[in-house]
Amino acid sequence: MDRAIAIEVSRLCKTYDAHKAVDDLSFQVYAGEIFGLLGPNGAGKSTTLRTLITLLHPTSGTASVFGHDTVREADTVRMLIGYVPQERAIDRFLTGREHLQLLGALYHLTKEEAAKRIAELLKLVELESHADRPAKTYSGGMKRKLDIACGLLPNPKVLFLDEPTLGLDVQSRLRIWEYVRMLKARGMTIVMTTNYLDEADQLCDRLAIIDGGKIKTLGAPAELKIALGGDIVSLTLKETDRMAGLESALKNQPAIKAVRLTAKGLDIRVESPEKALPVILESANRLGCSIEFIQYNRPRLDDVFIAHTGRRIQDDIPKEE
Ligand SMILES: Nc1ncnc2c1ncn2[C@@H]1O[C@H](COP(=O)(O)OP(=O)(O)OP(=O)(O)O)[C@@H](O)[C@H]1O
Numbered sequence: 001m002d003r004a005i006a007i008e009v010s011r012l013c014k015t016y017d018a019h020k021a022v023d024d025l026s027f028q029v030y031a032g033e034i035f036g037l038l039g040p041n042g043a044g045k046s047t048t049l050r051t052l053i054t055l056l057h058p059t060s061g062t063a064s065v066f067g068h069d070t071v072r073e074a075d076t077v078r079m080l081i082g083y084v085p086q087e088r089a090i091d092r093f094l095t096g097r098e099h100l101q102l103l104g105a106l107y108h109l110t111k112e113e114a115a116k117r118i119a120e121l122l123k124l125v126e127l128e129s130h131a132d133r134p135a136k137t138y139s140g141g142m143k144r145k146l147d148i149a150c151g152l153l154p155n156p157k158v159l160f161l162d163e164p165t166l167g168l169d170v171q172s173r174l175r176i177w178e179y180v181r182m183l184k185a186r187g188m189t190i191v192m193t194t195n196y197l198d199e200a201d202q203l204c205d206r207l208a209i210i211d212g213g214k215i216k217t218l219g220a221p222a223e224l225k226i227a228l229g230g231d232i233v234s235l236t237l238k239e240t241d242r243m244a245g246l247e248s249a250l251k252n253q254p255a256i257k258a259v260r261l262t263a264k265g266l267d268i269r270v271e272s273p274e275k276a277l278p279v280i281l282e283s284a285n286r287l288g289c290s291i292e293f294i295q296y297n298r299p300r301l302d303d304v305f306i307a308h309t310g311r312r313i314q315d316d317i318p319k320e321e
């Protein structure tokens, strides 16, 4: 079945001076999905988003939202979208409600319309009881909720979220994921950026991994993991001084697809553990590496990221394990 296309990006480039922040990106976002741009700091995520919301002009290439070009038809595009920026634009002195009222005036909503919509949004993001105190007294999670309410005020068809949960505690992150899923259930299309692997994995229907301004791979998280093939064998070694030796001994073995050093051992990507394990154990033995712990698992999204970019994404959210 052909799916309706909400966003079409074609050969998009954005250059700052000589630096290619976005380098020949092409992708589509389907109507009604949660689409993610996953990448490390400086990958070009915000730049891509700002082009889509008409704030930046592409150096070359095009982008359109529901068929409307983001440069030639910027006004039409702006009427279809809501945007939650990475850097919050919260004023220190206004209350939560006043922020929304100010935006309502910018969007030319009538007073009645604005009041009704604002009441709904404050309820949605659970800020009703805090709406009338200055936003500077809000916690990080509450500020982010207000940001999201601001992005939703124009009742957009497409919502752009730039790093929606950056720096938030686990509870607030889960709340925001809930809102995003609820908005999708109401039929909204959502485009978000993140550098959190678990967020991309759990929230996005499809995602593009971007690094150095380029798309490295694109698909549903589950598809991307399956496409990697095989399993990951993780070794924990008793002493770490022979890790590098074992890494190079394993690298060229036919049963081994890829090897990566970790803090305490090696992550080894294999086609079949049955074939690879004897090779791994034999090499470890020969090099005098004592293995403390061995386990295998299906590829995770961080394995997908590493396989396509050659490095780890900086991932500083504590794992809930
Ligand atoms: N206004 C600007 N002028 C010059 N260079 C810029 C500008 N904005 C972004 N860049 C550069 O473009 C590249 C991409 O930046 P961008 O903000 O899009 O990355 P990002 O993926 O959103 O990163 P982060 O995860 O840190 O938010 C970076 O190298 C950045 O330094």
Ligand SMILES: [Mg+2]
Pocket (backbone or CB within 6 Å): 045, 046, 047, 086, 162, 163
């Ligand atoms: Mg950014």
